[in-house]
Amino acid sequence: MLAQVLVSSITAGAVYALIALGFVLIHKGTGVVHFGYGDQVTFGAYLVLIGQAFIGLRFDVAVAGALVASVLLGAIIYLAFMWPLRNASLLARIIASLALGTVLREFLRSYMGPNAWPFPFLLSSTSVPVGGVLIVPANLAIVGVAIAVLVALYLIFDRTIYGKAILAACENSTGASLVGVHVSTVFLLIWILASVLATVAGILVAPLLTLSPDMGLIGIKGFTAAVLGGFNSLPGAVAGGIALGILEALAGTYVSSALKDMISYAILIAVILVRPQGLFGELTLKKV
Amino acid sequence: MSILSVCGLEKGKVWRMSSFKTAIASALAAVALSAAPLSAQEPGVSDKSIKIGILGSLTGPLAIFGTGNLAGATIAFEEANAAGGINGRQIEWVSLDDESSPPKGIAAFKRLVDQEKVFAIFGPGASAVGQALIPSFKASKTPVFISVFSTPAVTEPPIRTVFRTGPMNDRQQGIAIADYVIEHLKAKKISLIRQTDEYGKRGGEAVVARLKELNVALANEEVFNLTDTDFTAQLTRTIKAEPDVLIIYGYPNPSAIITRQAKQLGLKAKIMGANSAGSRKYPEIVGEAAAGTQNIVTLQVLPEGNDPAAVKFRAAFEKRFPDLARQGRPDLGDVLAYGGGLAFVDALKRAGDKPTQESFIKALEGLKDFQTGLTLPTTFSAERREGNVAARIVEVQSDLSRKLLPAVVQDKSASK
Numbered sequence: 280m281l282a283q284v285l286v287s288s289i290t291a292g293a294v295y296a297l298i299a300l301g302f303v304l305i306h307k308g309t310g311v312v313h314f315g316y317g318d319q320v321t322f323g324a325y326l327v328l329i330g331q332a333f334i335g336l337r338f339d340v341a342v343a344g345a346l347v348a349s350v351l352l353g354a355i356i357y358l359a360f361m362w363p364l365r366n367a368s369l370l371a372r373i374i375a376s377l378a379l380g381t382v383l384r385e386f387l388r389s390y391m392g393p394n395a396w397p398f399p400f401l402l403s404s405t406s407v408p409v410g411g412v413l414i415v416p417a418n419l420a421i422v423g424v425a426i427a428v429l430v431a432l433y434l435i436f437d438r439t440i441y442g443k444a445i446l447a448a449c450e451n452s453t454g455a456s457l458v459g460v461h462v463s464t465v466f467l468l469i470w471i472l473a474s475v476l477a478t479v480a481g482i483l484v485a486p487l488l489t490l491s492p493d494m495g496l497i498g499i500k501g502f503t504a505a506v507l508g509g510f511n512s513l514p515g516a517v518a519g520g521i522a523l524g525i526l527e528a529l530a531g532t533y534v535s536s537a538l539k540d541m542i543s544y545a546i547l548i549a550v551i552l553v554r555p556q557g558l559f560g561e562l563t564l565k566k567v
Numbered sequence: 568m569s570i571l572s573v574c575g576l577e578k579g580k581v582w583r584m585s586s587f588k589t590a591i592a593s594a595l596a597a598v599a600l601s602a603a604p605l606s607a608q609e610p611g612v613s614d615k616s617i618k619i620g621i622l623g624s625l626t627g628p629l630a631i632f633g634t635g636n637l638a639g640a641t642i643a644f645e646e647a648n649a650a651g652g653i654n655g656r657q658i659e660w661v662s663l664d665d666e667s668s669p670p671k672g673i674a675a676f677k678r679l680v681d682q683e684k685v686f687a688i689f690g691p692g693a694s695a696v697g698q699a700l701i702p703s704f705k706a707s708k709t710p711v712f713i714s715v716f717s718t719p720a721v722t723e724p725p726i727r728t729v730f731r732t733g734p735m736n737d738r739q740q741g742i743a744i745a746d747y748v749i750e751h752l753k754a755k756k757i758s759l760i761r762q763t764d765e766y767g768k769r770g771g772e773a774v775v776a777r778l779k780e781l782n783v784a785l786a787n788e789e790v791f792n793l794t795d796t797d798f799t800a801q802l803t804r805t806i807k808a809e810p811d812v813l814i815i816y817g818y819p820n821p822s823a824i825i826t827r828q829a830k831q832l833g834l835k836a837k838i839m840g841a842n843s844a845g846s847r848k849y850p851e852i853v854g855e856a857a858a859g860t861q862n863i864v865t866l867q868v869l870p871e872g873n874d875p876a877a878v879k880f881r882a883a884f885e886k887r888f889p890d891l892a893r894q895g896r897p898d899l900g901d902v903l904a905y906g907g908g909l910a911f912v913d914a915l916k917r918a919g920d921k922p923t924q925e926s927f928i929k930a931l932e933g934l935k936d937f938q939t940g941l942t943l944p945t946t947f948s949a950e951r952r953e954g955n956v957a958a959r960i961v962e963v964q965s966d967l968s969r970k971l972l973p974a975v976v977q978d979k980s981a982s983k
Contacts, residue, residue: 280803283832287799294796333893385626392894393631395820397851404854406831415831488796489820489852493628496794524797532800537763537790 283412284528290418292524293425294487297480298501299508299516300428301473307436307511308445308469311361311372315380316477317498322383323349323478324485324494328396338399345478353474357467365466380495388492395491401483421483428476429517436513445469507547509560518558523547609923610709611686617653617915617922619644619660620679623692623715627667632715633692635900637662638888639714640689642880643908645887653915653922665691669699676700680709687712687927689911692900694718694766704729710927714907715900717842719769725952728924730931732910732945732954733903734865737766739978740841741773741816743958744863747976748812748839749781751960758810758836760789760801760825762817770816770841786810791821798825802832810836818843823853830856837861842958845899847871850967857963863976865958867943869969870897876940880905906942910934910954 298320305313313319326348330341360379364372402420406413436442447455448465456462481494488494504523508515523543530542550558611618621640623633644658652658661683665672672691679685687710691697694716704711704726711729713721719736721729735743748754757778761771767790778785786808789801802825805813813829813836815822822844829838840862847870850857868874870881884901885892891901915922917930934954937945945954957977961969 280807283803284799287797287828291797388626388630392891392896393628393634394846394848394894394896394898395823395852396895397848397854400854404827404831404856406833413832486854487824489823491820493820497796500794528797528800531797532803536795536801537792540792540794 281532284532285525286412286414287418288524288528289521290415290421290487290524291527292504292521293418293422294480294484294497294520295500295504295523296425296517296520297421297428297476297483298498299504299520300425300432300513301476301480302502302505303508303510303513303516304432304476305469305473306505307513308449308473309361309466310369310449311376312502312510313473314373314377314498314502315383315495316376316473317495317501318380318383319352319474319477319495320481320484320498321490321492321495322352322387322481323474324398324481324490325387325391325396326478327482328391328398328490332396342482345482346475349474349478350471353471354467356474357470361466361470362463380498384492384495391492393492395489398485398490400486404486417486421487424479424483425517425520428479429513432513441468503544503547507550507557509557511561512557512559515557515559522558609686609921610680610684612656612922615656616659617656618683618685619658620683620685620688620690620709621660621662622665622672622675622679622688622690622696623662624667624672624696625662625664629667629693629695632900633664633667633690634891635896635898636690636692636715636904638884638891638897639901639904639906640908640911642883642887643905643912646883647912647915653912654920658912658915660689661685665693665696667693667696669696672696672700673703676703676707680707685709686922686924687911687915689714689908692716692904694720697721698765701726708924710924710931712907712911712931714904714910718765722952725950728928730947730952730954732947733907733942734842735863735956735958735978736953737769737841738773739953739956740863740958741770742777742978742980743976744770744814744816744839744841745774745777745781745783746979747863747960747974748814748837749778749783751974752812752837752839754810754812754837755783756786756808756810756812757783758786758788758805758808758813760791760798760805760813760815760817762821763790763792766818766843767816774814774816791817791825793818793821795821796824798828799832802829802834805829805836806832806834812837812839814839815844816841819846819849819852823849823857826853826860827856839863842899845961847898847969848895850963850969853963855967857967858965859963861960861962861972863958864899864961864971865943865955866899866902867939867941867959869961869971870899870902870941871969872971874940880941902941906939906945909939910937910945913937 301316326345327341330336330344400417402416404417406415444460448462452462504520508519526543527539530539623636624630625633648657663675665675692715698720713731714733717734717737719738761767838860844862845864868877884897914930918927932947934947943955943957960972
């Protein structure tokens with residue numbers, strides 16, 4: 280039983296990890312904690328549905344269309360909300376991100392209805408026995424994509440000059456401008472990248488979680504995973520997600536299904552108390 | 568809180584609004600009409616109109632219930648007005664959104680009673696709001712008619728002014744499900760998985776209590792939180808218990824995930840769900856794992872079916888609310904509210920030429936076996952406030968269509 284529980288919990292963990300990656304990307308790149316990110320993930324999946332059900336596109340074409348639309352959405356979020364608020368306090372920008380999530384969610388509820396919608400799995404959802412445990416190919420896709428996204432983002436941030444420019448722009452925007460980094464363009468690219476990532480995550484998790492306007496509630500778990508991993512660490516986001524999934528499953532198996540959220544969050548608080556920088560984060564020292 | 572629609576209807580003239588959104592948009596334009604002089608004696612009654620408040624969650628997570636409440640009532644009231652109204656009076660209505668918030672529901676109720684001075688209230692649409700309103704119901708003389716939500720708290724113990732028909736309450740549903748799986752599915756070993764909130768607790772506890780009465784031991788009982796996404800631990804224990812039937816008492820989204828994961832993990836038991844899994848899109852949401860599952864549904868016919876009553880209602884709904892039809896409606900909540908709306912209108916007509924809130928309550932108490940062809944029959948009495956105590960069973964077919972089974976289950980202990 281334990282082996283099956285652990286295997287299944289990795290899928291739940293990968294879902295949290297995918298969303299945590301978005302939180303970390305935006306925070307690492309722009310300094311903002313985007314509390315509406317869970318709703319943006321939901322919106323991404325609905326973009327596919329709108330293309331498929333209302334415009335009559337084929338599923339693959341609808342996915343491509345949704346990815347293009349999410350590029351636009353990312354650009355709009357930055358240009359219409361975050362750029363005008365660039366000199367506002369961090370709190371104001373965080374509240375703006377929360378409001379943005381509410382706008383997206385309630386738009387979906389009004390336009391697409393409050394009911395859930397069917398959404399296809401990318402791979403088969405029928406389980407296959409492998410070495411004594413049951414594996415679901417559709418769930419493997421989520422784990423695989425979470426790891427692929429992690430590797431891609433890690434390479435961008437660590438191995439390319441653009442990645443280093445992004446980090447510089449976030450660390451010290453004035454200094455970055457002085458050495459020739461176009462900070463606004465960097466921030467625009469981050470919001471676009473995060474928006475595309477949200478849509479990829481939405482497409483993968485919608486069939487698993489059931490697509491409805493409230494699917495974005497999963498953002499809380501993604502946020503928790505990001506905190507657990509250290510909010511600025513991309514590998515930490517994935518490790519935090521998987522760790523949260525496993526913690527929940529073990530708490531649900533050995534203690535109580537009803538109390539598993541409480542137990543998981545209590546462990547989170549304990550981790551933060553002992554390691555405020557999270558599992559993979561580094562303490563930053565500001566020298567004066 | 569926002570006024571979402573205030574529809575004043577002149578005698579013999581029905582407003583045709585092309586969509587749900589236009590119904591909302593026309594709210595302010597119609598405010599003037601709703602300010603018609605009222606009779607000094609009775610709230611909401613003038614020579615030409617009767618003013619009704621429609622309360623429900625139109626935004627927020629409970630909108631799934633409130634939008635159905637508004638849409639179903641709107642069609643029932645417009646049809647009544649088109650057919651000449653209520654003994655010469657047209658129905659006017661003010662719709663308020665409680666935004667899925669119990670405190671806002673209380674404020675909206677107060678506004679409908681004190682400021683809008685409505686004759687009666689149709690709604691609210693969600694259990695959480697209805698339960699919070701119990702003290703307000705008790706403190707008010709305004710009749711309240713519920714047709715979508717199912718918490719037993721508003722009818723057990725009964726409140727004189729509060730009537731419900733349509734959904735069986737969760738306690739009665741739990742009893743009916745337990746009876747059905749034993750009598751019809753001949754289950755010997757039964758497992759239960761339920762939500763940890765009020766909804767799952769009420770229904771789940773009723774299942775457990777009924778099984779105990781019938782001396783059938785529960786194979787195992789599991790719980791889950793509304794936001795859970797992985798049910799492997801609960802389902803692995805359930806599979807180990809080898810039940811014939813697994814009863815799921817939860818909202819549609821977790822129920823769908825549980826059904827899918829149960830099949831993935833190899834559960835062989837028959838899956839039986841509650842009324843909340845009664846949405847017409849539910850089988851598609853679950854996917855192929857839904858084939859063969861059953862759930863309780865408190866309707867006479869399915870909204871997507873070929874029964875003449877369903878076809879007629881679907882056509883009327885699609886014409887009146889094309890933007891909701893695009894979302895795969897009418898669905899369970901729309902039909903329940905329409906059926907409730909018809910019973911409400913019938914009692915309004917029988918409340919006399921000079922209707923009072925008291926005569927309306929008497930007229931509601933006089934409803935006996937009221938049939939709509941869509942919803943199950945309604946019977947109230949001087950003591951009884953739960954109009955419908957029966958339900959039917961839906962089985963999902965291999966092509967994911969839904970089929971109504973002949974069995975009608977009911978809470979046999981319900982008062983006559």
